[in-house]
Amino acid sequence: MKTYVAVDLGGTNIRAAIVDEEGKILEIKKDKTEASLGKEHVMAKMEELIASLGGLNEALGIGLGIPGPTDTINGKIILSNNLPDLIGYPIADRIRKRFNKPTFMANDVKVAGIAEALLGEGRGSNNLYYLTISTGVAGAMILDGKVLSGFHGHGGEIGNMTIDPNRESIGGLNKGAAESWVSGPSIVREANKACNKKFKHAGEVFEAAKSDERAKAVVERFKDDLAVLLAGVCFVCDPEKIMIQGGVMKSAGEFLSDVEERMRKLLFPGMRETTLAYASVEEAGLVGAAMLAKSELA
Amino acid sequence: MKTYVAVDLGGTNIRAAIVDEEGKILEIKKDKTEASLGKEHVMAKMEELIASLGGLNEALGIGLGIPGPTDTINGKIILSNNLPDLIGYPIADRIRKRFNKPTFMANDVKVAGIAEALLGEGRGSNNLYYLTISTGVAGAMILDGKVLSGFHGHGGEIGNMTIDPNRESIGGLNKGAAESWVSGPSIVREANKACNKKFKHAGEVFEAAKSDERAKAVVERFKDDLAVLLAGVCFVCDPEKIMIQGGVMKSAGEFLSDVEERMRKLLFPGMRETTLAYASVEEAGLVGAAMLAKSELA
Numbered sequence: 304m305k306t307y308v309a310v311d312l313g314g315t316n317i318r319a320a321i322v323d324e325e326g327k328i329l330e331i332k333k334d335k336t337e338a339s340l341g342k343e344h345v346m347a348k349m350e351e352l353i354a355s356l357g358g359l360n361e362a363l364g365i366g367l368g369i370p371g372p373t374d375t376i377n378g379k380i381i382l383s384n385n386l387p388d389l390i391g392y393p394i395a396d397r398i399r400k401r402f403n404k405p406t407f408m409a410n411d412v413k414v415a416g417i418a419e420a421l422l423g424e425g426r427g428s429n430n431l432y433y434l435t436i437s438t439g440v441a442g443a444m445i446l447d448g449k450v451l452s453g454f455h456g457h458g459g460e461i462g463n464m465t466i467d468p469n470r471e472s473i474g475g476l477n478k479g480a481a482e483s484w485v486s487g488p489s490i491v492r493e494a495n496k497a498c499n500k501k502f503k504h505a506g507e508v509f510e511a512a513k514s515d516e517r518a519k520a521v522v523e524r525f526k527d528d529l530a531v532l533l534a535g536v537c538f539v540c541d542p543e544k545i546m547i548q549g550g551v552m553k554s555a556g557e558f559l560s561d562v563e564e565r566m567r568k569l570l571f572p573g574m575r576e577t578t579l580a581y582a583s584v585e586e587a588g589l590v591g592a593a594m595l596a597k598s599e600l601a
Numbered sequence: 602m603k604t605y606v607a608v609d610l611g612g613t614n615i616r617a618a619i620v621d622e623e624g625k626i627l628e629i630k631k632d633k634t635e636a637s638l639g640k641e642h643v644m645a646k647m648e649e650l651i652a653s654l655g656g657l658n659e660a661l662g663i664g665l666g667i668p669g670p671t672d673t674i675n676g677k678i679i680l681s682n683n684l685p686d687l688i689g690y691p692i693a694d695r696i697r698k699r700f701n702k703p704t705f706m707a708n709d710v711k712v713a714g715i716a717e718a719l720l721g722e723g724r725g726s727n728n729l730y731y732l733t734i735s736t737g738v739a740g741a742m743i744l745d746g747k748v749l750s751g752f753h754g755h756g757g758e759i760g761n762m763t764i765d766p767n768r769e770s771i772g773g774l775n776k777g778a779a780e781s782w783v784s785g786p787s788i789v790r791e792a793n794k795a796c797n798k799k800f801k802h803a804g805e806v807f808e809a810a811k812s813d814e815r816a817k818a819v820v821e822r823f824k825d826d827l828a829v830l831l832a833g834v835c836f837v838c839d840p841e842k843i844m845i846q847g848g849v850m851k852s853a854g855e856f857l858s859d860v861e862e863r864m865r866k867l868l869f870p871g872m873r874e875t876t877l878a879y880a881s882v883e884e885a886g887l888v889g890a891a892m893l894a895k896s897e898l899a
Contacts, residue, residue: 372871381871430752444838451744453839454728457872464836465829465867468765477832477867531763534775538762539837540742541751569763569775573670573679574755 306358308365308404309592310349311411314338314385317349321358322593326422328586330358342388350401364405365398366596368414368588372460375452378408407599411588413450413459416443417598418591419546423584432542433582434461436529437549440482444540448598462486466531484528487551494521509554526558530565537570537577548582555581604656606663606702607890608647609709612636612683615647619656620891624720626884628656640686648699662703663696664894666712666886670758673750676706705897709886711748711757714741715896716889717844721882730840731880732759734827735847738780742838746896760784764829782826785849792819807852824856828863835868835875846880853879 305324310317313336320331332352338345353359372381378395380386399406409417416433425431425445434442440462444451451458462482470479473489483489487505494508495501497517502508511518533545547555559579567575584590603622608615611634618629630650636643651657670679676693678684697704707715714731723729723743732740738760742749749756760780768777771787781787785803792806793799795815800806809816831843845853857877865873882888 372869382869428752430749442837446744446749451728451838454726454841455839455872455874457835457869458837458839460839460869460872461836463867463869464833465764467767468825468829469767527766531766535762535833536837537755538759539740539756539834540749541753541756541758543752569761571670571680571755571758571761574751574753574758576753 305597306362307593307596308353308356308359308362309589310353310365310367311589311592312336312349312367312369312386314370317345317352318589319349319352319356320589320593321356321362322590324597326418326584326590326594328590330356332356336386338386338388342392345386345389346394346397349398353398353402359402362404364407364596364600365402366414366592366594367395367398367406367408368411368592368595369394369408370411372457373408373410374456375407375409375413376456378406381456405596405600407595409450409452409595412441413443413452414591414595415548415582415584415587416445416546416591417448417450417594418584418587419582420445420448421594421598422590423582423587424546424580425544428543430540430542432536432540432545434545434547435549436485436547436551437487440486442536444542448601450595450598461532461536464532464535466528481528481532485525485532487549490521490525490551493524494518497521505551506554509557512557522558526561526565529562530569533562533566533579534569537566537574541574542577544578544580546580546582548587552581603895604660605891605894606651606654606657606660607887608651608663608665609887609890610634610647610665610667610684612668615643615650616887617647617650617654618887618891619654619660620888622895624716624882624888624892626888628654630654634684636684636686640690643684643687644692644695647696651696651700657700660702662705662894662898663700664712664890664892665693665696665704665706666709666890666893667692667706668709670755671706671708672754673705673707673711674754676704679754703894703898705893707748707750707893710739711741711750712889712893713846713880713882713885714743714844714889715746715748715892716882716885717880718743718746719892719896720888721880721885722844722878723842726841728838728840730834730838730843732843732845733847734783734845734849735785738784740834742840746899748893748896759830759834762830762833764826779826779830783823783830785847788819788823788849791822792816795819803849804852807855810855820856824859824863827860828867831860831864831877832867835864835872839872840875842876842878844878844880846885850879
């Protein structure tokens, strides 16, 4: 049985694990990130965690899952709110040299997408799109079991795609950017405005939409906007499946089939077999880091 | 020197050629398509043309370039105004069996994109986008020298991508579809409306925009719309270069640098090295059919 080291570097915790080729977590270690203590501190913690794994010697490679835009080619963080001190630092290089194993790095969305492609809903398909709809909106194209990073490592940053150029710019994103209209916080923002309420999360808005016409209008626009975004992805890469994950998917029963129907109406008749699916792999961020190493070593 | 058979099947003419691996056309034959006489007639013509090529025996494979959406996996035409009788017919299979050579088929835009990737502006890059802006608008993603067809063979049909959902639907496309606002005919349509004139082609509109504010407004909107479309492509696949071809590019001097600047403003700072380039390969439709065979046999 082939095994890989997986590292999930988050703003709060670092986790390191030994994962087998079928995605089973055999061993896991965890520690606080303590990013405020600087990059040397974080890197040393990561190294300690990896070194403490009993299965380290047998592992064929190391995969690192990192939040936010990542330069997968050079193994560096491009942008990060939680780990600003690590921006530009050659993380993958350092880990590669320290442990003398092939080391690969990609952002958390891409890594989860690979997990889904190799182990979950996407198994057996060679053209997939993976999307997270949560606080942020980002995606990853997975072709033949490998994630497309793009020239600058920004492939999949579709949260900034324009879905309606007539709307305002929010939080520095483009006017009418997808993330400003289909993310969890955007649903809450629009519903609070429309209903003059203080919804706590998108789930409450979907619930309210069952009896409140104003909340319903917000949800209907969300469905239209998401359909436009997904159709745009389909026109570029025509995936077999779009697998969706993220907090907003807790309410998928309230919107996913409508979005699929509206997306298909926007597609050419010959493209309408593309399905929307729930992402299904548990611990995809950690397991996916191992699958990144597996896919790159395949 | 390796050689390939290239076939360019058009609504008016069929051309068959022997092309070497560097894209040099060594031999070329041409005949009328006469599509109205039915698929058997067209297929027999194609076979005759190929059979008449002196370099046929030595050729390693056959590439077919076909207009419109094409099922590259099964080698069939999906949709066609000019060749309706051939829709769904197993063109590639028949040619493969008749000549006993590996045979590949893709639409004319994808084929031209491969030519550009292997021989032209895209040489040396492994992540490219190719776009035609002519009567229609369509694209092709070229990764590691191979074109992305997509699950249904519709990858690259970005003419139907929504760039502004508030605009009308034209010719059966989606509301605010790219092709309805950045194609040659769309520029002429909008300028005729704005200026109450009868422009013949987009080049006249770009010329008029130098002195007529109303024509200028049409051109400025075209630039904004094209920037939104291209930025959308970048957010999905983050290409190194976007190579553009088509009739509207005759006026590229009047818009391309502005579009590049506006596109970059829409991108995240770390993505702004992506360049717009003129497609440069001559006879890309024919030469690209050979490059399709070369790339698939590589």
